Structures are given as structure tokens and as C-alpha cells.
Amino acid sequence: MTTLKDTVAISGIGRSPYARDRDTTELAMVTDAVVEAIRDSGLPREAIDGVVGGGVITGGVDPATVVSALGLPQVTFWAPCRPPIVNGLMSAVHAVAAGTCRAVVVYHSMYRLSPAPFRARAALGLPDGRAATGDGHTDAEPWGMFGSTGYAAWAARYLAEFGRTREDLSLIPLNNRRNAADNPGAVMRTPMSREDYLSARMIREPLCLYDMDVPIDGADAFVLTSAEVAADLPTVPVLVHALAMGMTAHPEEHLTADLRKTGQQVTAAALRARSDLWIDDVDVFLPYDGFSIITLRAFESYGFCADGEAGDFLRENWDRKQGRILLRGRVPVNPHGGSLSEGGSQGSGHVREAVVQLRGDAGSRQVDGAASALLTPGGFFFNAQAAVLRREAPLTV
Structure with a gap:
């Protein structure tokens, strides 16, 4: 092959x-x-x-x-x-x-739209004047569970099925907000405490305001060339080591069978088969965090821990002094703040952060010796994705 x-x-x-x-x-x-x-x-x-x-x-x-x-x-x-x-x-x-x-x-x-374009869409016949999303859905689909509706339902299922609490979910936004403090480009840098999280406005039970990514205006761009061409360019080349995408037979929120049969598991298996590097090899982990439950579940789907054990795993890898997750005491998780604090970028911010880390250009949040990164852009259902990026040789800073 x-x-x-x-x-x-x-x-x-x-x-x-x-x-x-x-x-x-x-x-x-x-x-x-x-x-x-x-x-x-x-x-x-x-x-x-x-x-x-x-x-x-x-x-x-x-x-x-x-x-x-x-x-x-x-x-x-x-x-x-x-x-x-x-x-x-x-x-x-x-x-x-x-x-x-x-x-x-x-x-x-x-791009965050003002109410005016939404009213204009009403004149074009979109239901209730609401915009179509980038995934082909509309806010008004009576049969759907798109976005916060679907993820809140599955988050509730997760907590009930595995006997967990919102304390597990809280570890994701708390980690990301702590990391965002070191990122001048993050839109949410104000320190957040456990009490801040637990007292935040509930959006859809059990997901609160801080469990959902931050809408922003902005853009990211990347130039890709062959590795041979890249070797002659002035920047440090970051190699695309492996990529994967995955869906199950019913890749929609309201039709998914259970949490063990989602695109996240399909993607993890496909990436594992294609990559020489895996979870114990990478120096930076950048799981997608459009909703905190996606990140929590990623630790389980990619094999860091068993189903329902992500909360315990994260507490075992929580650096109390720094107030954040450090896997094996050295590997940060979303060091840029992720979608929950840097800004909701549908994964492009995660890729940019991986490149910056592997180049050695991350400043105060730089991971010493960063040579490879694991990224898991996308959610559970119709858009689960993943990548491993690496550089030719380890970097010492």
C-alpha cells in the first residue's frame, strides 16, 4: 500500500x-x-x-x-x-x-455575523431566519440534535453511563484557560477557578458556558509543499506524518448507537494503523475542544485510559503547582488554550499551535524538545479527524 x-x-x-x-x-x-x-x-x-x-x-x-x-x-x-x-x-x-x-x-x-445578515436570510427562505451551518444543517431542523443540543445530550449520557460528574468536565476548560494565560493571541485569558466553572451559566445541562468554544472572528492559513521542497525553504519544515478521518454507519447525533461506536474511535484506529508514533511518543497533545465532552472522551478513544476513566486519568496527570494537565509530567494538553480559551477555530488553531511548537517558536509556552504532536480535530459524529505532525530532529530550547 x-x-x-x-x-x-x-x-x-x-x-x-x-x-x-x-x-x-x-x-x-x-x-x-x-x-x-x-x-x-x-x-x-x-x-x-x-x-x-x-x-x-x-x-x-x-x-x-x-x-x-x-x-x-x-x-x-x-x-x-x-x-x-x-x-x-x-x-x-x-x-x-x-x-x-x-x-x-x-x-x-x-466569522461572527451580526443579526442583519440573519434577517436577510429570512428573506431567502431559511427557517426562522437562521443561518445554515458549515456542516449542512440548519438551526431549525426538527429532527436533529446538532451542535450544543447533541453534545449536551451525549455528555449527559456519558456522566450517567459511567457514573461521573461535571467535576470531570471542568478539568478541560480549567486546563485550557490556564494555558491561554501564556498565549497573547488568546481571546479568553482571565484566570478561571473551579468555583467559577461550577457557578457559570448553564447553557444545556450538563454543559455550561465554559464547556463550549468561544465564537470569534479570525483566520488561519498554511502552505504545504513536498518535504523535498520544504527542506530548501527558510522555515523549519513540519512533516505531515499521518492523517485520518472517520465515521460510523449512522454519523448523526440522534442516530448514533452509543459512545463506543462513533467516528472518534474509527479515526483513532485509522491513525494508529498509519502512524509510527503514538500516545507515548508525542511531545504535545492537541485534542479538539469545541465541547469539553469531546476532549474528555478523546483521552479514552485514543487509549490514554479506559472508557469512563478520563477524569481520574487527568487528576493523576494534573500538575498542582502549574494548575494544568501535564501528561507524564511533561506533555501539555492544548498549550495555546484551545477552542475554549484561544477561540473556536474548528481545529485550525490547534494545527497552528502544533507547527509553532515543533518549530520552537512558542515563546513562554514552548515545550522543550518538541519533536511530534498528536491532534484530534473534530467531534464524535460526522467530522472526527486526527493528525500526527513531526519534525526531522528533536529541538532543544
Whole structure:
């Protein structure tokens, strides 16, 4: 079987800063991030011949619009991709490995809409004036359990089935908020205590305000090239070691059989089969945290502990002095603050943080000797994904 292991690298990264409310357009944020990523890679604009990306609520910025805005002269591959970010990364990796193009920019944008566009959508016939989501759902589907409705229901199922409490859930946002304090780009950096979490406004039982990611405006972009091309560029190449995606036969919240049969387990098994590195080998762990229950369950699905034991496992790996999770006393979990504190990025912020860590550019939150990272963008159902990224040699800082 042909393997793409370590054949493609992330050679450039760019970001349009995250904020709770930016006075700009989605296209402006995308182009800012893409231009920064191209400059960071050291490639000329003319070298970019692939464009992959999209967005969430609005449908995002179409690749053709990006090509036009940047004046890219010769593009031989493009693809619109829904989030999470591994959709775009996998598309770009395959295109580069196949020789379809040589340098692909992958972008992802997050854009909070004012009420005005929602009212405009009502005139176009969307139910109750509510916008379609990036995953093809609408807020008004009477049969669905999309978003917070579905994850709250499954979080309740988890707590009941395994005899756990919200104290387990609290460890995820508490860890992420502590880590966000070291990230100047995080939108939520105010310290949070256990009492703050437990007294927070309940959104959908058992998930409170701090169990759900923070809506933001912003964008991320990545330039991918072959590993050979990357070796001659000025930045430290970060190799795409393995990628995986997964669904079960019924990948919808209201049809999923149980917590042991979700896309998260399918993805974990597929990634394990493709990767030479696993949970005891990586130096940074970046689990997706669009909802805290997704992260809690990831520790179990990826084999850190058994079903229902994530809370106990995290307490065993809790550094009391630092007030955060440190696996085996050294491996941080979402050192940038994740979606719960840096900002909800559908996984693009996690990829950026992995690249920054593996380059040795993370400043005060840098992991000493970071050589590999495990990421699990996406949730349980129709969008479970994962990646292992690595650098050629360990870094000493």
C-alpha cells in the first residue's frame, strides 16, 4: 500500500488575529492570513498553484475568490472544504503527493455575523431566519440534535453511563484557560477557578458556558509543499506524518448507537494503523475542544485510559503547582488554550499551535524538545479527524 507518511510538509503559517468582534470582512481576514503564510514559507506568490479552504457559518470564502484577490497567476488545483481543518490538510497532502500541484495554501476562517445578515436570510427562505451551518444543517431542523443540543445530550449520557460528574468536565476548560494565560493571541485569558466553572451559566445541562468554544472572528492559513521542497525553504519544515478521518454507519447525533461506536474511535484506529508514533511518543497533545465532552472522551478513544476513566486519568496527570494537565509530567494538553480559551477555530488553531511548537517558536509556552504532536480535530459524529505532525530532529530550547 502506498504511504504518504512524511512526504508532505507544512512550510508556512499565517494568522489573522482572533477577536470577539472585528470590524472587517471575512475575505480581508483570509487574505491577511494567506499572505502571511506565503511570506513565512519564503516562496514567491507565483509558486502557489493550489488553494484549499472555506468557512463555517457563511459558507466561507470560495477558493476562486482567494485566487482572484491575491492575483495568483497559475493555479492547477483548488477545492472548497468544510471544517474541521483536516479536510483541507488531507486534500492538500493528496494533491501535492500526486503531483497535481507543488505548493498549496490551506485556509480557514471564522466569522461572527451580526443579526442583519440573519434577517436577510429570512428573506431567502431559511427557517426562522437562521443561518445554515458549515456542516449542512440548519438551526431549525426538527429532527436533529446538532451542535450544543447533541453534545449536551451525549455528555449527559456519558456522566450517567459511567457514573461521573461535571467535576470531570471542568478539568478541560480549567486546563485550557490556564494555558491561554501564556498565549497573547488568546481571546479568553482571565484566570478561571473551579468555583467559577461550577457557578457559570448553564447553557444545556450538563454543559455550561465554559464547556463550549468561544465564537470569534479570525483566520488561519498554511502552505504545504513536498518535504523535498520544504527542506530548501527558510522555515523549519513540519512533516505531515499521518492523517485520518472517520465515521460510523449512522454519523448523526440522534442516530448514533452509543459512545463506543462513533467516528472518534474509527479515526483513532485509522491513525494508529498509519502512524509510527503514538500516545507515548508525542511531545504535545492537541485534542479538539469545541465541547469539553469531546476532549474528555478523546483521552479514552485514543487509549490514554479506559472508557469512563478520563477524569481520574487527568487528576493523576494534573500538575498542582502549574494548575494544568501535564501528561507524564511533561506533555501539555492544548498549550495555546484551545477552542475554549484561544477561540473556536474548528481545529485550525490547534494545527497552528502544533507547527509553532515543533518549530520552537512558542515563546513562554514552548515545550522543550518538541519533536511530534498528536491532534484530534473534530467531534464524535460526522467530522472526527486526527493528525500526527513531526519534525526531522528533536529541538532543544
